[in-house]
Amino acid sequence: MKKLVVLTGAGISAESGISTFRDSGGLWEQFRIEDVATPEGWRKNPKLVTEFYNARRKQLLSVEPNFGHIGLVKLEQSFDVTVITQNVDNLHERAGSKSIIHLHGELTKVRSERFDNLIYELSPDKYEITIGDKCERGYQLRPHIVWFGESVPMLEKAIQETSEADIFVVIGTSLNVYPAASLVHYTKPDTPIYIIDPNEININNPNWHYIRKVASEGVKELIDRLNNV
Numbered sequence: 001m002k003k004l005v006v007l008t009g010a011g012i013s014a015e016s017g018i019s020t021f022r023d024s025g026g027l028w029e030q031f032r033i034e035d036v037a038t039p040e041g042w043r044k045n046p047k048l049v050t051e052f053y054n055a056r057r058k059q060l061l062s063v064e065p066n067f068g069h070i071g072l073v074k075l076e077q078s079f080d081v082t083v084i085t086q087n088v089d090n091l092h093e094r095a096g097s098k099s100i101i102h103l104h105g106e107l108t109k110v111r112s113e114r115f116d117n118l119i120y121e122l123s124p125d126k127y128e129i130t131i132g133d134k135c136e137r138g139y140q141l142r143p144h145i146v147w148f149g150e151s152v153p154m155l156e157k158a159i160q161e162t163s164e165a166d167i168f169v170v171i172g173t174s175l176n177v178y179p180a181a182s183l184v185h186y187t188k189p190d191t192p193i194y195i196i197d198p199n200e201i202n203i204n205n206p207n208w209h210y211i212r213k214v215a216s217e218g219v220k221e222l223i224d225r226l227n228n229v
């Protein structure tokens, strides 16, 4: 089986009702990155940060995967598929993808602010944490999210997968945030790259195959194209 590696961003979950970050009306128009997505923001106002991620988790309870996520699972019949996602939602899991790398962490998990290896899965009916919730060694729990300025522990694995890809697909990311955006550069020179996005993205490479559609329609077209090569 050929190895298909897919890098996804917020755009793949947009049709499920989760807003993206940088589109008009996106999350970064409503919140300042430095307030809610940096270690400094956490130190300054942990309550605000906790509430921000509690709201994101609450939203997860009312959304469902769309055909963007589901179509990637269907591709597992013909390809060895790995999903590398920048998303912190769990819609790839809920669609049924078997191999998922979360580059920027997971909303459904929290960890000790002192001991990075003390990670806890929240149960779906207890998606909220509050200031005062502690790890087993007595330190405050924080969101299991990679904030700006923090290292990206899953990067090495993502690079490894990308470098082995026979086909690489990018769905719904503005490719604005590094190191995730740099992954495309780790593909083999002859690996075809497909980009699914309804909008123009800031990198235009003539060797890339652009599918200018929303994720659900774009993934349908991708399946047709890949089944005909």
Ligand code: OAD
Binding pocket: 008, 009, 010, 011, 012, 014, 015, 020, 021, 022, 023, 026, 037, 086, 087, 104, 146, 147, 148, 171, 172, 173, 174, 175, 176, 177, 196, 197, 198, 199, 200, 201, 213, 214, 215, 216
């Ligand atoms: P962005 O908000 O930067 O980009 C979203 C992309 O999705 C844009 O290129 C849109 O054109 C595209 N898009 C919008 N609707 C779409 C749809 N229905 N189908 C397909 N594509 C669509 O989001 P990301 O690139 O994911 O990190 O942002 C990267 C990181 O920046 C996030 O993981 C997050 C954020 O700050 C952290 O918080 C650490």
